[in-house]
Amino acid sequence: MFDILIVGAGSSGAAIAARASENPNLSICLVEAGPDYPDLSRTPRDLINSHNNSYTDHDWKFRYEPTTGRSVAFPRGRVVGGSSAVNTTIALRGMPEDYDEWAAAGNPEWAWDQVLPAFRRLERDLDFGHEPWHGDAGPISIRRYPRGELTTPQAAFLDAADRLGYPYCADANEPWGYGAGPHPMNKLGRLRVSCAVGYLAPARIRPNLHIRSHSHVSRLVLDKGRCAGVEVLQAEGGIERLNARLVVVCAGALQSPALLMRSGIGERTQLENHGITCVREHPGVGKNLSDHPALSVVCRGKDGLKVDHDAPIIQTILRYTSPGSDKRNDLQIEQISFAGKPDGPPMFAIAAVLEYQYGRGEVLLGGADPLTAPIVHNRFCEDERDLKRLVGCMRDTLGFAATSPLADMTHSISFPDPARGTDDATLETLCRRFSASGYHPCGTVKMGPENDPLAVVDQYGRCHGVDGLVIADASIMPSVPRANTNLTCIMIGEKVGEWLRTRPTAYGL
Ligand SMILES: Cc1cc2nc3c(=O)[nH]c(=O)nc-3n(C[C@H](O)[C@H](O)[C@H](O)COP(=O)(O)OP(=O)(O)OC[C@H]3O[C@@H](n4cnc5c(N)ncnc54)[C@H](O)[C@@H]3O)c2cc1C
Incomplete structure (x- = not known):
């Protein structure tokens, strides 16, 4: 006992x-x-x-x-x-x-x-x-990565944020903080x-x-x-x-x-x-x-861009508020150092994440057997308020991909497919279909x-x-x-x- x-x-x-x-x-x-x-x-x-x-x-x-x-x-x-x-x-x-x-x-x-x-x-x-x-x-x-320890895409993300007018935020855990800077991380080396x-x-x-x-x-x-x-x-x-x-x-x-x-x-x-x-x-x-709910812009880097799949996958963050929202810092944009396969073309991604969620999902019992997995329905972006803000965040994320120095590193955007356009209706469809959990x-x-x-x-x-x-x-x-x-x-x-x-x-x- x-x-x-x-x-x-x-x-x-x-x-x-x-x-x-x-x-x-x-x-x-x-x-x-x-x-x-x-x-x-x-x-x-x-x-x-x-x-x-x-x-x-x-x-x-x-x-x-x-x-x-x-x-x-x-x-x-x-x-x-x-x-x-x-x-x-x-x-x-x-x-x-x-x-x-x-x-x-x-x-x-x-x-x-x-x-x-x-x-x-x-x-x-x-x-x-x-x-x-x-x-x-x-x-x-x-601790937070100092500038000298950032991977090339992570440093470029902070420079693009600066060009886009977001303030620098040295400590994202400062209670009233806002802007782009290094992620606080519970890792040592x-x-x-x-x-x-x-x-x-x-x-x-x-x-x-x-x-x-x-x-x-x-x-x-x-x-x-x-x-x-x-x-x-x-x-x-x-x-x-x-x-x-x-x-x-x-x-x-x-x-x-x-x-x-x-x-x-x-x-x-x-x-x-x-x-x-x-x-x-x-x-x-x-x-x-x-x-x-989150969705990423996936970028194919220019030939010769060094993308190391054994480097830190993430180091930086932007916390910011969607226009007209009364929920401070309800959005995040994060630079992902690498995407795709190590033996494939150089790829990286930029993730748009909705931080304040109105919608709700549910977990159902898969079965009485204790080894049965639970059934999980998130129902992401069914709430219009979530959908609109994630679409806005995707648009801002595309803005990062189009801003130097990230833009200078980018050969093309793999997702969302530029050939299909990036108007609001298209982005809404993508968010409704493909947004996924931030875990x-x-x-x-x-x-x-x-x-x-x-x-x-x-x-x-x-x-x-x-x-x-x-x-x-x-x-x-x-x-x-x-x-x-x-x-x-x-x-x-x-x-x-x-x-x-x-x-x-x-x-x-
Ligand atoms: C891949 C991944 C990346 C993530 N990245 C981040 C991040 O960078 N930063 C961040 O803040 N959050 C991150 N998260 C989320 C964060 O780690 C979780 O929110 C948090 O760890 C959950 O804590 P918890 O105690 O609720 O559950 P857990 O930490 O998941 O603990 C539950 C434990 O219970 C055990 N368990 C379950 N069922 C039984 C059972 N029947 N009998 C005995 N044991 C059982 C499990 O094995 C597990 O050890 C990530 C999560 C994942 C999976």
Whole structure:
């Protein structure tokens, strides 16, 4: 019997395990479906190498439908460290208004002034650690590429931004910042500073923290309105039960709702259609899927342009606001250093990303079998407000490709096909058809007060109507923040971990 059993050792789960285990009176078991690499000497290169994402060796092999009728791979990390161990290491915070919006929806603990201490605590900002909005002693090291370390397309992107009149922004995490500059990144040289590296490496020697890898949780054990533990699939085909006084689900925005549904928590008709008895009706489980729709301009470089596929894939960013929008920095444009194949012609891309999304998708249960993948419908750009702003962002991105020095490097544009024109109607069709995920799903087990019909957990992550059960990861965000989501997931882990460490009685411990 553990005090706390955490399902999923990803960005949030690893941070919770590390913070909660600082309390030596709590015994903690961190359960992860994927493998564990306890030190860097035994960690495979795809997890070390942050110059590109790891897409295959430690992945769940899920698919999703970004826009109706299209099926695309949806990468998710399956390893201790979770998606933080396979990602691009962009370390960006949302806008203060994002968190204030969560607070206004009935979650005052998540207002900007409440989350800022957790953002500061999680980071060791090597460039701006002295600023009052930054931290200089946290587990996640963050730095920005200086000009001399930028690849040719990345340096050209910043020069084009300057020519287009965007201001230079030295620190994209400055709360009121805007403009183009280097990305804050949680990498040191090539090393990806994942949550396995930053949080678990120093915590794993604690005698009260047990890390169980290769342990796929098939179901929560629910008994008389209380979660009493989990069932884990065994390699030989059997099931092992693990008991805990509190179960904290951190399986990510696709798998946390799926695990709840398989265990009988969700929309009654959907569960019954899969032959699952509804233990606690929660219509919000799997709903409210929020993400960042994106589409890229792909450029064929001039012959002789050096494009290195082993260089950092991304280094710079433009955060800006679409005309007439009341949502500050609701758009991003990012330079992608290389595209296509290493043995093909030199290619690079420029990504247009919608950061404030009005539309919502959903995650459905694929089946009662725990090995069945969830079904994901994003419904990108079905909301006209999203469509219009992504079209505008694509137009601005085309403007980058047409501006020196990026234009001087470009032989031709491969996408969107110039022969088909780039009028608004054409760009709308392309966005409706081809926009795809920025890999930032969240919102599918939304937090909020009990009178919110779609809220599944309260603002402390406690499941409404089920004792002994907490959910704490990307799924509890009411909406996607205007930033890549890793830092916000770690911040969620910091806050819930701190509450568990200092106020265990609030969780029945
Ligand atoms: C390829 C890629 C690139 C990305 N790039 C960036 C970036 O540069 N910057 C950024 O901010 N964000 C990025 N993201 C998004 C970011 O990494 C995620 O938002 C964040 O890591 C999610 O954290 P989480 O804790 O919610 O889930 P995860 O980190 O995904 O953790 C969930 C964990 O639970 C485990 N798990 C799931 N189901 C079970 C089960 N049934 N039993 C046991 N274990 C289970 C999983 O294996 C995983 O380890 C990227 C994501 C991907 C996939």
